[in-house]
Amino acid sequence: MSESQSSSPQSFHRATDVERGGLVRIVFDGRTIEAYAGESVAAALLAAGIRTLRASPRADAPRGAFCWMGICQECVIVADGVRRPACRLEVRDGMVITPGTVP
Amino acid sequence: MTDETDLIVVGGGPAGVEAALAASERGLSVRLVDEAPQAGGQVYRAPPRAFGAKSQQKADRLGVALRDRLCASTVQTHFDHIVWSVSPGYRIDALGPNGAVSWRARAVIAATGAQERVVPFPGWTLPGVTGLAGATIMLKSQGMLPGGLTLVAGQGPLLLAVAMGILKAGGKLAAVVDLASQAEWLADWPAIASRPDLAWRGLSWQMALRRAGVPMLYRHAIREAEAKGDQLLVTLGPVDAGGAPIAGPEREFLVDAVTVGNGLTAATDITRLLRAGHRFEALRGGWVPERDEDFRTTLSGLYVAGDGAGIAGAAAAAIDGRLAALAVAHDLGRLSDETYQRLTMPLRRKARKAKRFGTAMAKLMALRPAQVAAIAAGTIVCRCEDVTRGEICAAVREGARGVNQVKAWTRCGMGPCQGRICGDIIGQLVTGTGNARVEAGYFTGRTPFRPLPLDELAPPIAYGDLQLPPPAPL
Numbered sequence: 152m153s154e155s156q157s158s159s160p161q162s163f164h165r166a167t168d169v170e171r172g173g174l175v176r177i178v179f180d181g182r183t184i185e186a187y188a189g190e191s192v193a194a195a196l197l198a199a200g201i202r203t204l205r206a207s208p209r210a211d212a213p214r215g216a217f218c219w220m221g222i223c224q225e226c227v228i229v230a231d232g233v234r235r236p237a238c239r240l241e242v243r244d245g246m247v248i249t250p251g252t253v254p
Numbered sequence: 255m256t257d258e259t260d261l262i263v264v265g266g267g268p269a270g271v272e273a274a275l276a277a278s279e280r281g282l283s284v285r286l287v288d289e290a291p292q293a294g295g296q297v298y299r300a301p302p303r304a305f306g307a308k309s310q311q312k313a314d315r316l317g318v319a320l321r322d323r324l325c326a327s328t329v330q331t332h333f334d335h336i337v338w339s340v341s342p343g344y345r346i347d348a349l350g351p352n353g354a355v356s357w358r359a360r361a362v363i364a365a366t367g368a369q370e371r372v373v374p375f376p377g378w379t380l381p382g383v384t385g386l387a388g389a390t391i392m393l394k395s396q397g398m399l400p401g402g403l404t405l406v407a408g409q410g411p412l413l414l415a416v417a418m419g420i421l422k423a424g425g426k427l428a429a430v431v432d433l434a435s436q437a438e439w440l441a442d443w444p445a446i447a448s449r450p451d452l453a454w455r456g457l458s459w460q461m462a463l464r465r466a467g468v469p470m471l472y473r474h475a476i477r478e479a480e481a482k483g484d485q486l487l488v489t490l491g492p493v494d495a496g497g498a499p500i501a502g503p504e505r506e507f508l509v510d511a512v513t514v515g516n517g518l519t520a521a522t523d524i525t526r527l528l529r530a531g532h533r534f535e536a537l538r539g540g541w542v543p544e545r546d547e548d549f550r551t552t553l554s555g556l557y558v559a560g561d562g563a564g565i566a567g568a569a570a571a572a573i574d575g576r577l578a579a580l581a582v583a584h585d586l587g588r589l590s591d592e593t594y595q596r597l598t599m600p601l602r603r604k605a606r607k608a609k610r611f612g613t614a615m616a617k618l619m620a621l622r623p624a625q626v627a628a629i630a631a632g633t634i635v636c637r638c639e640d641v642t643r644g645e646i647c648a649a650v651r652e653g654a655r656g657v658n659q660v661k662a663w664t665r666c667g668m669g670p671c672q673g674r675i676c677g678d679i680i681g682q683l684v685t686g687t688g689n690a691r692v693e694a695g696y697f698t699g700r701t702p703f704r705p706l707p708l709d710e711l712a713p714p715i716a717y718g719d720l721q722l723p724p725p726a727p728l
C-alpha cells in the first residue's frame with residue numbers, strides 16, 4: 152500500500168527535494184493533468200496515477216513505460232497528433248495526448 | 255546538405271564525450287551527436303533544463319565536469335538529435351528539433367551505450383513493472399518514485415543503487431530480491447575493492463537498507479506478477495546458482511510497483527547495420543562488436559567505445575573513449591607512431607584496472623541461462639508483438655534456424671523496439687543449451703534505429719506516421 156505520503160496536493164511519486172519547473176497543464180484522454188515543466192510526459196502521467204498508456208497490438212493488453220530511455224516504445228502516445236515515446240517527450244502547456252494504441 | 259568533419263561521435267555519455275574531447279585536443283574537427291538534451295549519457299544524465307537551480311546543483315559532479323569540459327572545447331555538439339542511420343563513407347543521418355540533417359565524416363566512433371535486459375516472467379508486461387536501469391532515470395533525472403511501495407528485483411549493482419535511490423527519495427521498499435547469493439558478491443570482493451569509493455558506497459548502502467528494515471532476499475527471483483486493482487501481487491521463490499527455480503517457500507508481496515533488471519546489453523545498432531564483425535561475450539553483455547585494443551572495429555574508419563563496445567561501466571567507458579579517439583587520430587595520419595604509443599600506453603594500463611572492477615560487476619549482471627530455460631511456454635518474450643516462449647520454441651522445433659529466421663516466422667523482434675529488449679533472451683531460447691549462441695546469431699541491423707515520425711523526414715508524405723523497419727531477410 153502507498154501508506155499515503157499523498158496528503159499534499161502533489162503526488163507521492165514526486166520526490167519532495169526536487170525543484171521542478173513551472174506548472175503546466177496537459178490533457179490525457181480527456182482528463183486535465185497538472186505537471187511541471189521539464190518532466191517527461193511518462194513521468195507526469197505516472198505522478199497523476201496513470202500508468203497504462205496504450206494497449207498492445209496482438210493481445211490488446213495494457214502497457215506502460217518500461218525502459219524509460221526511448222528504446223522499448225511501450226510508452227508511445229499520440230501528443231498533438233504525433234506518435235512519440237512519452238518517456239522522451241517533455242510536457243508542454245496545453246499538450247493534448249491520447250493513448251498510443253494502434254487501431 | 256552534408257558537411258564533412260574528421261570525426262563524428264555518436265553518443266554523449268562518458269565514452270563519447272571523452273572520445274570527442276581527446277580527438278579535438280589532437281586537432282581533429284569533431285561533431286558529437288546525442289538524442290538526449292544534454293551530455294552525460296545514462297550514468298551522468300543531467301536534470302531537465304527547466305528544473306530549478308536546487309535540482310541542477312544535485313547533479314552528479316562528474317557529470318557537471320564532463321559537460322563543462324565539453325562546453326569549453328571546439329567540439330560541435332548536436333543534442334536532441336536521434337541518429338537513425340549511418341552509411342559507409344561515412345554519412346550520418348539524424349532527426350533533430352528542426353527536422354532531418356545529415357553530416358559526413360572520415361571516421362565514426364559509436365559510443366551508444368547499453369540497454370536493459372529483463373528475463374521475462376508472467377506479468378512483466380503489466381503497467382507498473384519497469385526496468386531497473388529505467389528506474390535510475392525516473393529517480394535521478396525526473397525525481398520520480400516508481401510507486402508508493404516498490405519491490406526491487408534482478409541482479410547486479412543497479413539493484414542496490416535503485417533501492418537506495420528509492421529510500422533517499424522518500425519511497426518505501428517491499429523487498430530487494432537478488433538472483434545472486436551473498437557469497438557471490440563476496441567472491442568478487444577483491445576486484446570490487448579495487449574501486450574503494452564504490453565498494454564503500456555499496457557496503458554503506460547495504461547497511462542503510464538493513465537499518466531501514468528492508469527484507470533482502472538472496473538467490474530469489476520473481477515467479478510471477480498479477481494485477482490486483484492498481485496494485486501488483488508478486489510471487490517470489492528461491493533459485494539455484496544457474497537461476498533456475500527450485501523447491502522452497504514462496505513469498506507473496508502486494509506492492510504498487512516493481513522494478514526489475516537482469517543486466518545490460520550493448521547497443522550495437524550502428525555496427526550491426528554496417529555489418530562489422532561481432533562476437534559473443536557473455537561477460538560483456540552478449541553480442542559485441544569485434545574490436546582491437548584501441549577499439550577499431552573490423553571496418554576501416556569505424557570505432558566503438560564504452561558500454562556499446564561491451565559492458566564495462568562508466569570508468570572504463572571514459573578511458574575507452576580516449577583510446578578510440580587516439581586510434582582515429584593515428585589512423586587519419588594526425589599522430590605519429592611514437593606519439594601514439596606514448597599516449598596510449600598509460601591509458602591501456604588504466605583501462606586494464608578499470609576493467610577489473612567492470613568485470614566483477616559484469617559477472618553479477620551476466621545472464622543466467624537456466625533462468626531463461628525456465629521461462630514458461632505461455633510467457634510473453636517479445637513485448638512488441640506479444641510473442642510467447644511457446645511460439646518461439648515451436649518455430650525452432652519446426653526448423654527455424656537462428657534468431658533471424660525465428661523472427662521472420664514468429665514476428666518476435668520485428669516490432670518497434672527491433673529486438674533491443676528481447677534479442678538476447680531470444681538468442682538464448684533459440685540456442686537451447688550449450689555454447690551455440692554463435693550459431694543462433696543476432697538480429698540483423700535495420701534503419702531507422704528508432705521509429706520516426708515520417709512527416710518530419712519527408713513533410714509531404716502522409717501515410718501513417720510510424721516508419722517500421724522492413725522485414726528481415728529469411
Ligand SMILES: Cc1cc2nc3c(=O)[nH]c(=O)nc-3n(C[C@H](O)[C@H](O)[C@H](O)COP(=O)(O)OP(=O)(O)OC[C@H]3O[C@@H](n4cnc5c(N)ncnc54)[C@H](O)[C@@H]3O)c2cc1C
Pocket residue numbers: 220264265266267268269270287288289290294295296297298335336337338365366367368369370387388390391415518521559560561562567568569571703
Ligand atoms: C537506463 C540505464 C541507466 C543506467 N544507470 C546507471 C547508473 O545510475 N549508474 C551507473 O554506474 N551506471 C548506469 N548505467 C550503466 C551505464 O551504461 C554506464 O555506466 C555508462 O553510462 C556507460 O557510458 P557510455 O558512454 O558507454 O554510454 P551511455 O552513458 O549510455 O551513453 C550513450 C549515449 O548515446 C546516446 N545514443 C544512443 N543511441 C543513439 C542514437 N541512435 N542517436 C543519438 N544518440 C544515441 C544516448 O542518448 C546516450 O546518451 C545505466 C545504463 C542504462 C541503460
Ligand code: FES
Pocket residue numbers: 215216217218219220221222223224225226227236237238239
Ligand atoms: S519507456 Fe521504453 S520507450 Fe519509453
